[in-house]
Amino acid sequence: MKSSTHPLPSQPAISRTRQVLLALCICLIAFNLRPLFGSLSVVLPDVMRDTALSPTGASFLTMLPLLCLGVFAAPAPALARRFGTERTVLGGLVLIAVGVLFRSSAGLPVLFALSALAGAGIAVVNVLLPGLVKRDFATRSAMMTGIYTLCVCAGASGATAFTVPIERHVFDGSWVMALAVWGVPAVAVALLWAPWALNAPHQRPAANAARAGSLLRDRLAWQVTGFMGLQSTLAFIVLGWLAPLLRERGLDGAEAGYVAALSILTQLATCLVTPSIAARFRDQRAFAVALAALILVAMLALMFAPLGGRWFWAVLLGCGQGGAFALALSLIVMRSPDAAVTAQLSAMAQGWGYVVAASGPLLAGLIRAWTGGFQSIALLLVALAAGMAWAGWGAGRRMLVQPAQAVSRPAA
Numbered sequence: 001m002k003s004s005t006h007p008l009p010s011q012p013a014i015s016r017t018r019q020v021l022l023a024l025c026i027c028l029i030a031f032n033l034r035p036l037f038g039s040l041s042v043v044l045p046d047v048m049r050d051t052a053l054s055p056t057g058a059s060f061l062t063m064l065p066l067l068c069l070g071v072f073a074a075p076a077p078a079l080a081r082r083f084g085t086e087r088t089v090l091g092g093l094v095l096i097a098v099g100v101l102f103r104s105s106a107g108l109p110v111l112f113a114l115s116a117l118a119g120a121g122i123a124v125v126n127v128l129l130p131g132l133v134k135r136d137f138a139t140r141s142a143m144m145t146g147i148y149t150l151c152v153c154a155g156a157s158g159a160t161a162f163t164v165p166i167e168r169h170v171f172d173g174s175w176v177m178a179l180a181v182w183g184v185p186a187v188a189v190a191l192l193w194a195p196w197a198l199n200a201p202h203q204r205p206a207a208n209a210a211r212a213g214s215l216l217r218d219r220l221a222w223q224v225t226g227f228m229g230l231q232s233t234l235a236f237i238v239l240g241w242l243a244p245l246l247r248e249r250g251l252d253g254a255e256a257g258y259v260a261a262l263s264i265l266t267q268l269a270t271c272l273v274t275p276s277i278a279a280r281f282r283d284q285r286a287f288a289v290a291l292a293a294l295i296l297v298a299m300l301a302l303m304f305a306p307l308g309g310r311w312f313w314a315v316l317l318g319c320g321q322g323g324a325f326a327l328a329l330s331l332i333v334m335r336s337p338d339a340a341v342t343a344q345l346s347a348m349a350q351g352w353g354y355v356v357a358a359s360g361p362l363l364a365g366l367i368r369a370w371t372g373g374f375q376s377i378a379l380l381l382v383a384l385a386a387g388m389a390w391a392g393w394g395a396g397r398r399m400l401v402q403p404a405q406a407v408s409r410p411a412a
Contacts, residue, residue: 038159059365065119070355095121101183161261226391229353266318288392294320
């Protein structure tokens with residue numbers, strides 16, 4: 001079925017006070033969606049040393065929560081319809097808090113199991129946040145998307161930058177405690193969100209929203225999904241393996257973490273401004289392709305260029321990845337006609353997208369194990385960036401997705 005263009009339906013207004021409080025809560029929730037990944041990556045060599053975890057096992061450890069991000073994204077809209085969006089987000093937060101707080105408490109089986117549990121919680125929250133933005137910030141969706149993606153990047157950056165210093169200077173070399181400390185913010189946010197969520201009215205979806213049709217035959221929806229998945233694949237290869245790669249090239253563990261953290265920290269600025277910039281363009285095709293090229297050039301430079309330029313390339317990498325992540329989330333909102341379809345497209349893009357993304361760190365780790373180094377993943381990065389550019393060119397078209405069973409709407 002061909003995608004169509006049509007006007008967005010009006011959204012119900014909410015009070016300014018509720019908007020401000022909701023915006024604050026969304027930002028705090030978003031902060032907790034990436035420490036699971038960033039904190040593990042910088043201490044992964046220590047985990048492998050102390051647990052005798054093989055490079056292949058480490059690859060599966062980095063892949064497992066990403067795979068859960070894909071698998072558990074699909075039921076999120078149905079759970080939100082059944083229990084309410086706010087309550088479902090609360091359930092996701094509880095899973096994140098428990099998984100991150102206790103994942104390193106009792107050996108490798110628990111580390112694998114609770115990493116997967118936290119990944120499932122992140123998947124649910126990932127899917128539902130764009131719908132909240134579309135529903136309650138209809139006239140400010142670009143600004144709010146930028147703010148909450150900034151907070152996602154802040155969580156990733158903080159975990160990447162401070163886990164090793166916390167391990168060395170607070171817990172006397174204990175990576176177990178350094179990983180557990182990132183569960184504390186998740187517990188705090190869950191407690192803060194609980195009264196809001198439990199007192200929120202359960203708004204039943206409209207009849208046509210409840211029967212929203214499939215997007216699986218919509219080409220534009222698949223292109224949005226491809227862009228989300230491929231930029232996520234590159235992002236999680238960087239998040240999971242950039243610090244180990246730099247350590248392999250000779251940097252100290254703390255400095256490798258700082259370089260990776262600078263890259264993620266740079267994403268804060270680009271996450272904030274990208275949605276507003278994208279909204280000003282007639283379409284986002286050229287923007288998507290340029291971001292893919294920037295990511296590829298910067299990553300290859302970090303792999304092969306002299307380490308003296310590592311800070312510069314880290315900043316460029318952060319600009320590309322922050323922009324790509326924010327653009328991917330913006331496209332979910334921009335290509336949807338209403339909040340119900342936003343949740344549906346978000347589930348599709350993040351569900352299938354993160355299943356694809358889960359293969360990235362796994363392939364990178366397996367290639368390292370087979371070849372003894374990271375340099376041979378360059379061809380993988382080239383292929384991923386090319387696919388991302390192709391998908392972004394399609395997803396950047398100025399159109400709206402149309403579920404197969406949805407009532408047809410007139411073109412704008």
